[in-house]
Amino acid sequence: MVSRVPEGSRVLDVATGTGMVAGELRRRGCDVVGLDQSDAMLRHAKHLARAVLGQAERLPFPDGSFDAVTFTYLLRYVDDPAATVAELGRVVRDGGTMASLEFFVPPDPAWRGAWYGYTRLAMPATGRLVSREWAGTGRFLGRSISEFWRRHPLPELAGWWRTAGIERPRYRVMSLGGGVVFWGVKRG
Numbered sequence: 001m002v003s004r005v006p007e008g009s010r011v012l013d014v015a016t017g018t019g020m021v022a023g024e025l026r027r028r029g030c031d032v033v034g035l036d037q038s039d040a041m042l043r044h045a046k047h048l049a050r051a052v053l054g055q056a057e058r059l060p061f062p063d064g065s066f067d068a069v070t071f072t073y074l075l076r077y078v079d080d081p082a083a084t085v086a087e088l089g090r091v092v093r094d095g096g097t098m099a100s101l102e103f104f105v106p107p108d109p110a111w112r113g114a115w116y117g118y119t120r121l122a123m124p125a126t127g128r129l130v131s132r133e134w135a136g137t138g139r140f141l142g143r144s145i146s147e148f149w150r151r152h153p154l155p156e157l158a159g160w161w162r163t164a165g166i167e168r169p170r171y172r173v174m175s176l177g178g179g180v181v182f183w184g185v186k187r188g
Helices: 021-025 039-044 081-090 109-130 132-151 154-163
Strands: 008-014 031-036 050-053 066-071 094-105 167-172 179-187
Touching: 008 021, 021 031, 021 066, 039 050, 039 081, 066 081, 081 094, 081 154, 109 132, 154 167, 154 179
Parallel strands: 008 031, 008 066, 031 050, 066 094
Antiparallel strands: 094 179, 167 179
């Protein structure tokens, strides 16, 4: 995802969290603004030169403000993912890049079975060893991912990207099917 953004680009990293993607973009010579709705997460992203508190659904930037927009693990957490993709596309300049990373459900039956076991049994059990909150996260995550993809299959997401002005959005299922990367260029 990061390799598709050229050096010197002005990049908005949405749902930046602790700033891992933003940090990698900075190391590659990009001017990065990290946006997250959680002040606590932004405090962990101290290495970001510019961190902005805000929501992906209502970005505080003018149209075409960025050469690229990246986002990770975002769409399951917004009320209207199609409208959010449109809002993200709004701040990409014509000819700019948009890229995302999301968890996915493996399409291969064998890997999907292993994934279900991991997300439904191993993650909650491991989380219980850490804390009550982590146990809840472990129980939530697998179901959240499965439900999102049941409601919104890959072709539907690609349609959202096209509606947002991203030409020929492409995606690649990775990590034995546990993740999916989307990318495309805004027509202009």
